[in-house]
Amino acid sequence: MKKNVFLMFVIGVMLFTTGCEKTNTLNCTKTETNEEGYKITETMVVTAKNDKISKVEQTSIQEMEKDLVDSTISLGQTFSSTFNEIDGMNMTYSKESETSIKMTISVDFSKLDVNKLKEKFGSDFTDDSFYSSNNKSLEEFKNENLEGYTCN
Secondary structure, X not given: OHHHHHHHHHHHHHHHHHOOOOEEEEEXXXXXXXXXXXXXXXXXXXXXXXXXXXXXXXXXXXXXXXHHHHHHHHHHHHHHHHHOOOOOXXXXXXXXEOOEEEEEEEEEOOOOOXXXXXXXXXXXOOOOOOOOOOOOEHHHHHHHHOOOOEEO
């Protein structure tokens, strides 16, 4: 009898502790054409735990004139090195094709120090960016950052 009570207790504790954390993942895409007629395709993978954003990965593939690809990547890599000095952030630029580049930025909000980010970027930092707060609800994030995206 004691074994049964103990076993029921252990199962109850396992069910209680494993069912507490709810994780949602949104996969979102948006395609636009810029003023010059080039296509920009963005994808955003948003992970939320217990309705708070925990991770975001945004990928942008941008078409452009062939002679601008290398210089844009070089400039982007210089810019991204500053982001990569911040814990929880990673930004990369790469050549996708002869006429397009790929930029990926990922943010792990559990490691992100927003104050350090603000300090690093000073007046260039805006509260409108998706990484401006590490305490946003999934609904807030959707309203502020996913307009024009199709999500599933």
